[in-house]
Amino acid sequence: MAYKYQIRLTDVTLRDGMHAVRHQFSTEDARAIASALDGTGVALIEATHGDGLGGSSIQYGFAKETEEDYLRAVCEVVRSSKVAALLLPGIGTVEDLKRAVACGVQAVRVATHSTEADISAQHIEEARKLGLETVGFLMLSHMTPASVLVEEGRKMASYGAHAVYIVDSAGAMLMDEVRRKVSALRDGLPSDVEVGFHAHNNLGVSVANSIAAVEEGAARIDASLCGLGAGAGNTPLEVFVAACEKYGIDTGVQLYSVMDAAENIVRPRMHRPIVTDKASLTLGYAGVYSSFLLHANRAAEQFGVDARDILVELGRRKVVGGQEDMIVDVAYAIAQEK
Known part of the structure; x- marks a missing residue:
């Protein structure tokens, strides 16, 4: 068929998907998933702690394996795709990045809050x-x-x-907003700098949002097998590839291969189904960072309050990534008001 668009896909099962398994993928899990992805046509396979390099900590949750062991396990089996790492300045450092490169990482995605790009200068350079x-x-x-x-x-x-x-970390966007922001960014960047889009599925529209982004000039899209990720998960890779095939978007990814990888490799390793339950739906509704969900659930249980009330209040306060300590403060305040 004649394709209308051509894009590159980054799979985030082994990074954003770590949130959904409490960062407990083993090196054996990592090898199995990376092997299944390699050769499917995904351009990049991102693999780190859910919060990026240096994320394994008491604040963000300890990973099952050391960062070096996890990265080496992935890099050892990947031959066709590039292996990428995520780095959040303030959590990960340049030294963490150098260690990742020594393990075989070939790409890095440097993440900041959407108004704080200036703190990425050192790491990008x-x-x-x-x-x-x-x-x-x-x-x-x-x-x-x-x-x-x-x-x-x-x-x-x-x-x-x-x-x-453009990263919809909270899964809070709808298609019109995606179109407006992706189009503006595409028009505002030099032609040799690509635009990408990363969606979460908390409002159930990640596939539609990702297609809208492609139509407005996004050349890179993120997805994960089975939609594994924080909250209601990421754009499900196998679903997105199928939709793209019908829509005329060339992803370069083999549909049956990613369907098999999702069904046979990832699904048996999932700790829970990825569903749009009341808590993850509230993330999208309130506009709260998807990785806050597990922390909010723990705080709700500790203080005997509704996790939804915590999330809505966090959204009202416009709490951003790096302010996870506010979750307990909000839960405590809600409990005191009872």
Whole structure:
């Protein structure tokens, strides 16, 4: 068939998917999933702790394996795709990045809040010096006007990013907003800097949002097998590829291969089904970072309150990634008001 669009896919099962398994994938799990993905046609396979390099901690949750063991396990089996890592300045450091490169990582995605691109300068510049494919990640983009996203994206491009992503970390966007923001970023960046889009499925529209992003000029899209990820998960890779085939979008990915990988490799390793339950739906409704869900559930149980009330209040306060300590404060305040 004649394709209308051509894009590159990044699979995030082994990074964002870590949130859904409490960061407990083993090196054996990592090898099995990476092997299944390699050769399917996905351009990049992202693999780190859910919160990126250096994320294994008491604050973000300890991983089952050391970072080096986990990354080496993935890099040892991947031959066709590139292996990428996520780095959040303030959690991960340049030294963490250098260790990841020593393990075999070939690309890095440097993530900041959508108004704080300036803190990515050191990491993006160092990544380019290390010869890495380098991507800027503007998280919680639903909180930021399109004009500001363009300004922040230009900063990342000026530091050396090959691509800049609009990231719907809360799964709070609908299609019109995606179109407006992706189009503005595409028009505002140099032509040689690609635009990407990363969706969460908390409102059940991640596939539709991702297709809308492609129509507006996004050349890179993120997805994960079985939609594994925080909250109601990411754009499910196998569903998105199938939809793209019907819609005329060339992903370069073999549909049956990713269907098999999802069904036979990832699904048996899932701790729970990825569903749009009341808590994850509230994430999208309130516009709260999807990785807050497990923390909110724990705080709700500790203080005997409704996790939805915690999430809505966090959204009202416009809490962003890195402010996880506020979850307990909010839960305590709600409990005191009872």
